[in-house]
Amino acid sequence: MATLPRAGAVGAHPRDHRPALLTDPFLQRPEPDSTEVAWFTEFCGDAHHVLIGDGVGAMTDTELAAAAAGGAAHGVRVVAAQTVRLSRVAEDRDSHLPADRRPARGIAARAVYRHHAAVVVPAGDREPYRVISVLGDRFVVSETFSVGGPLAPGMPAVIMLTSDHQLLVNTAANIEFAARTITEQLGKIDAVFMPGDLVNVPDRASEWFDDERGSAFFAVMQGRGGRVASDGKAYRGAQILQHAPLYPAIGNHEVQGRRAGHTSLDDSLHNAVPRAVAEAEYAKVADSVNPTGDPAVKSQWVEDNSFSVTTYEEIFSPPRSGPGGKRYYAATVGDVRLITLFATRVWRSDRADADPAARTTGTRFQESHQHLTDPLAQGHGEFIFDDLAVGSRQYEWLRWELESPEFRDARFTVVMLHEGPHSLGENVVPAFTPPCRTEERDDHDRLVGIRYDYPAAENLLLRDVLPLIEHAGVDLVCNGHNHLWNRFTSPAGVHYLEGSNTGNSFGAFPDGSGRRRPVPPPPWNSEDTAAQGNPGGLSPTVPTIAPRRDGGGRPLPYIADNNTVVFQAIYTGTGTVTSWYVDMADTTAGAVKFDEFRL
Template identity: 40%
Template sequence: MTSAPQLLTDPFLQLPTANSVRVVWFTEFAGQQHQINYGENLQQRVVATTTKLSRTREDQNSHIPNPPEKPVNRDIWRHEAEVTGLTPGVRVNYSVTSIREDEESISSDVFTLASKPQPNTPLKILLTSDHQLKPMTAANLQKVVETVGRVDAVLFAGDLVNIPDRASEWFDDLRGNGFFPGLQGRASYEMEFNGVKTTYTGANIIQHAPMYTCIGNHEVMGRLARTDSLDGEFNDTIPRDVAQRLYSGQSLIDHSFNTYTYEEILTLPQSREGGKKYYAVTFGDVRLVVLYITNMWRTPKLDATYNGRYKEAESNLNQPENWGYGQIIYEPIAQGSQQYNWLETELKSIDFQQAKYKIVMFHHPPHTLGDNIVPTYTDPVQIIERDAEGKIKAVRYEYPKESDYIIRDVIPLLEAAQVQLVFYGHSHLWNRFISPSGMHFLETSNVGNSYGAAWSDKKREVPFGYQEEYTAIGDPNGLEPVLPTISHLVDENGQSLPYVASNDITVFSIFETATGTISSYRFDTRKPDSEVVKFDEFKLK
């Protein structure tokens, strides 16, 4: 007996305007027709537009029944319709229906939608990042709704999944903690501690609340089909100028890096210069500026078998097409770049200047105790060492600290524009900082797992003997972390910890616009019956 056909996802909300909102969902069949029914008795109808995802695939590392030996395409259709004529502040019931080729009709449950909130509307906004199908994510999202109820929006600071072209990571990974299942209450992830098993489902969040995201390093795929796995393709990234040299006359995007699947899945605000990659939007009292600030993660290890942050693998020295080229910055943000000029214009705009709350979101941390802030956010300086015969004996990379594009170029702009909050992720921990002028920096990415904090005896893995000095402990950019204001953790020696970096304790943060308060909560997954603890709170001016 086979199970009844299902929608691949519940519907979710995108791109609200003053009187409309988009509704998106996915199926594994093209179908005859797809529609939204909405209103008090679901009597109003809008027919959806259907497109097919172009790059979604599965491979031998996919957690699906009978995974293929090599990457193969997976057919997935995306449906989107716009509900118009909405009244601000009024929530409306809705459901979606997809009619298959055999005329079987499949409908979702009933959820609620709303248009963009007006200024002075009290909102609860979830701040999150770095889900990546990590173990605590479903528990985290479930506790969000159990603790604060329905949120009004989600700000997601990048790294939604691990391999963006692997379809199952978005939709139906058999481990039970795919991206959409977690945010839609359809997860089924089992955690065990001391023999006690608990299954977490996530929560119905994005069926009711729009989500704004930025690009993290895990939204970017590498060169197309050069390897026999999606993991290999994800890691096979080279700069655009190198691709132009190696693949003259061919697609630079296919031969360097791309964000096709991320952009096909999500409907986001767009800027003329950056499209969905960087944009600005007003939501209630918030002006949100989203930047494309992320780079290719490379291992910090100096092991000769790896293409790393600081050197190329010895086995690739005479094969430049196989070099990693260090931590590649995907989109320029240095002063004078297109994105920088766009940001400069946005910060002078009336929409930005008149907003009560000015928030900037991107992925790479300007301040953190995490590993991923080292080396400096700048273009790698390549140094090729040759022997007496001219043969390459080493390729290494330096990252001049004075050339940090975020600290040198972006942060002064944000300070001058009186941004209140810079929100980011990437290092999988919770910590926050305040600049001398009072600008807040928040990283609340200890959602699904952590890789620890460079604090006390734990040091980052950094090279020695290089031209630059790479900071092993603390924030490399000079700020001291803020100790949580309500209930901080302590280490085994009883020392206060200004961070949460745990694979047992998950963290989420909520911004309440009525008071300008950002509250952070933690939940110990080892104790499923324990209370969620509010451990930090601060206010935006």
């Protein structure tokens, strides 16, 4: 065995002929009484272990070599890890990697292995740990981090809220400022709630691990980034996930579109197809593509020709608490009962051409006239990935969770979802409803166009989900998606917070602002698209401490500025939710606490 460099080993490539970690270890809590430690490499390896105990930081090379072979050391527990290869991650010519590490054309699979082990730490305790991976006669070991036991009821905790990273230019700066500010003002971060859009293209491996711009998801959340922000300075992010478990939700950028027939991961992302459409197309070709009727072959064909969240599900281990598996779940985090929903849809542009002959591109409102006879090439509007209507499986699970003893007994309750019911942002339209398809025909009954409407009255979040949340008296609803900060409070006292501004805002459209969301022309019904305001009906809340102001000195109930980053945290000791911003045009001013309220 040979001990390799402990610092700087993360991210080294196998071509160096030495094993290296692709990421530091990160924490998940799939079970109430244990914590999962997981990490990634680009080699399968011969053995992988978690080393935990007071003595791990002082282990000698001889002791590390013994641990690499599975042996024990004084004051150190050695826990063997399981390994699985990620099945869909790949790179293409648009990957931000050195030229010799990305294909010149097409999509090339990339070998990435996930190693994970469950460790048990008593509630209230925290222990140092490291991970070690073995390849042949060599091994690589991480730095020393700490893992805590489950947060017990009554134990004050700091929960960081962050969203919509998507490798944006200011994401690393956002996380670096957030970790520093939250830790200084509230204490160490005990957990992270993240309502989606962790990356941009989920099947592109480099966006998770080693995008050369320095803002890959794990690199930033583990303090190993290096993105130059809009102020011209480089930021590394912060060591967060090595010490605090992440509770994610699925956003539209965790859903990869149809992979079959594509040579670009970007094009694949934007060609998501509903499952029912892919299944109907499969029935037409089943005899040729699957003559033996193998269910696994059918399942793979349908996934390859519709959409998938497989990469997300293979990377993360959120709690499992019902029929949603990893897609939606509930968990108790100290004094908080967290309910996480799968509430998102494919995003498409807002172009709307009244003349079917002019439709050269497919959007949320229309199909291209070139694809009227090819269901797999069509977009099918902004369809919802998982139904939330009354009677659906997810809706019934949510109703059951909101009536459960775990929910009723919790001091604080939080519902987290990517697309929320209230927002001043652009992406709150069209209404969150299944697209209503209209086939347009000429005088000879020939199909000449396909368009989609989104009846505002059928918004599933407002019509079906919101009444459950309000009736149950949820304390906080946390969402992302619109890349801005705004919040609302209902008459029943439910707080709705969107804090997804990492520096790529789509803008805010409050009533009377003069700014209007794009509204499609006739024959679409203009009343279905709210040009201004919050379609959910609640008025936005002006920040309680230091609101930004417009040119006339009036306080603004939002932050939608590409050069401003925003972050939030919940302190369960007092039930306080705090928001800060940093103006990237003047970072010397530091973080400004601009809003605070109690649950």
